[in-house]
Amino acid sequence: MSSVMDRISACGIVPVINLKSADQAVPLGRALLAGGIDVMEITFRSDAACASIKKVCEELPEVLAGAGTVTTCAQIDMAIEAGAKFIVSPGLSVKLVEYAQKKNIPILPGTVTPSEILTGLELGLDTFKFFPAGQYGGIKTMKALSAPYGGIKFLPTGGVNASNLAEYLAFDKIIAVGGSWMVDKKLVDAGEFEKITAMTKEATDIFHSVRG
Numbered sequence: 001m002s003s004v005m006d007r008i009s010a011c012g013i014v015p016v017i018n019l020k021s022a023d024q025a026v027p028l029g030r031a032l033l034a035g036g037i038d039v040m041e042i043t044f045r046s047d048a049a050c051a052s053i054k055k056v057c058e059e060l061p062e063v064l065a066g067a068g069t070v071t072t073c074a075q076i077d078m079a080i081e082a083g084a085k086f087i088v089s090p091g092l093s094v095k096l097v098e099y100a101q102k103k104n105i106p107i108l109p110g111t112v113t114p115s116e117i118l119t120g121l122e123l124g125l126d127t128f129k130f131f132p133a134g135q136y137g138g139i140k141t142m143k144a145l146s147a148p149y150g151g152i153k154f155l156p157t158g159g160v161n162a163s164n165l166a167e168y169l170a171f172d173k174i175i176a177v178g179g180s181w182m183v184d185k186k187l188v189d190a191g192e193f194e195k196i197t198a199m200t201k202e203a204t205d206i207f208h209s210v211r212g
């Protein structure tokens with residue numbers, strides 16, 4: 001397992017972040033750190049992604065910053081240039097995975113089917129985003145997929161929140177969970193960083209109660 005996957009596993013919760021402005025990135029990173037999360041997946045759902053990743057890497061070096069919602073090779077280049085340490089993609093694209101591998105950056109592609117996982121294994125991957133987790137059967141489906149593919153790990157995202165976090169984390173094939181609930185865009189845009197820290201702390205408390 002690469003050290004990036006070790007960091008993601010140790011943190012246990014990957015906030016999926018969509019920022020309107022790069023000025024929000026560092027205050028948000030500080031709020032997450034105060035609650036015990038030192039990983040940020042900053043998504044290409046907004047134009048502020050690259051500048052946000054760059055700011056976090058420069059000003060909060062203790063945070064492991066990655067790029068999310070990556071759908072093109074050009075975005076992989078931009079993410080690396082900004083300092084991203086990992087790539088998350090909503091789906092599995094052979095082209096994207098091979099490009100990330102050529103650029104030496106870990107990639108977690110989204111999968112929900114045995115065929116997608118098989119394709120990922122053929123590419124040398126062993127850790128997959130499972131997205132959208134809620135809609136594709138959550139834990140039940142990941143357990144079924146783990147029967148033939150015992151060596152793989154999942155990062156479920158989509159519908160994960162404080163109410164079902166413990167259930168997800170109890171399954172040992174889950175490297176970490178991802179989600180936006182503690183970094184809700186409305187909270188970030190309103191500058192409600194204390195609330196974000198409180199929700200982050202609630203999540204990390206659940207993580208420690210399940211995983212020790």
Ligand code: 3PG
Binds near residue numbers: 016131157160179
């Ligand atoms: C993702 O891209 O991983 C999801 O959109 C996060 O899902 P959530 O908003 O339901 O947490």
